[in-house]
Amino acid sequence: MDVTATTSVTTTTSASGSASSQSDYQTFLKMLTTQLQYQDPTSPMDSSDFAVQLATFSGVEQQTVTNQTLAEISAKLDALGLNDLSPWVGTEVEVDGPVAVNGQPVILRPEIDASADSAVLVVRYAAGATVARQALDVTADEFYWQPVDATGAALTAGTYAVSAESYQGDTLLGTGAVRHSATVAEARNDAQGVTLVLDDGQEVAAQSVTAPRS
Template structure:
């Protein structure tokens, strides 16, 4: 009995162009069903020659091995991607996301607008309420926020956000977020984009990170 022919080449080409791994897996299952059907319907008076059966089994084994190889390659690619993600964890990323405060001073990088003649650092708690307002130089120099009130009493631990208000001739000319460094606790992909989770719990896209450094 002749071996049953597979689907026309044009159809296979279209499937493989769509997704070679899915097409190979589909061909494997189709081949298994065809061989089983052929054995069930063979002529009892003229059964399949043992050599032909061996050829089909060899083909079956080859297809199975190819499917497994593709699966292993896909797993290796995924592991390589995970190793790249792991490289972010533990690093300090410079972003404008809220900062986790636990009593230690926080280094900030406010950028007042060029036309400003005065500027103020505005501090808000996790609920968005303003808890502090400090005058700062109209420069791009780093500012250290001590995390204490006017009397020197430490503010409570928690998540705080910072912005800088620029003033010109006493009038507000603009409000901008303030950048700082925060530790990356997790890195993952979401909808094809690399997303970082900071120690404050904030989620930021890696594409928005302004700088990266090793923990001091």
């Protein structure tokens, strides 16, 4: 029997098997066992060649175990990520961002400068054009907003940007954010981080949530 030829085939196969899956590992094991079974007793394999094959066999086995371990770790990390997202779903949150208008009143929480003696709610289309300006009570933490335009007509359904301008006399002190409440319908982890889908259909970054609400 030509032991040299068998050795060459086995070495080539085991080299590729070291980077393969469990099936390649089993194939390598069968080939090594077959080689030993049919080895010519009068011309045994050189001990150094045999040592190389055993070392390759060990490498294949270790690679297989490593792949299995990495797969288990990946599965646990995926499960951990889902566990981190699940508490968001069904939670009412305060969001600093656009407001979805659907004909119903919205409770807004404007950020007004503490030294302001007047404030104005500014409503804009997504493109930036101003839709309406409405006076705010600087002493109130919440504002019950009925979405209407400058003429008093109801705003069409859609998403609007809102902000609060703070004034002292005629001097503009600054523009603050306006928060509103919404319920989280879905949470997902994407390239931008955690994205929350609200019950009004909007998608906001988790970073825009200022506080959970009971």
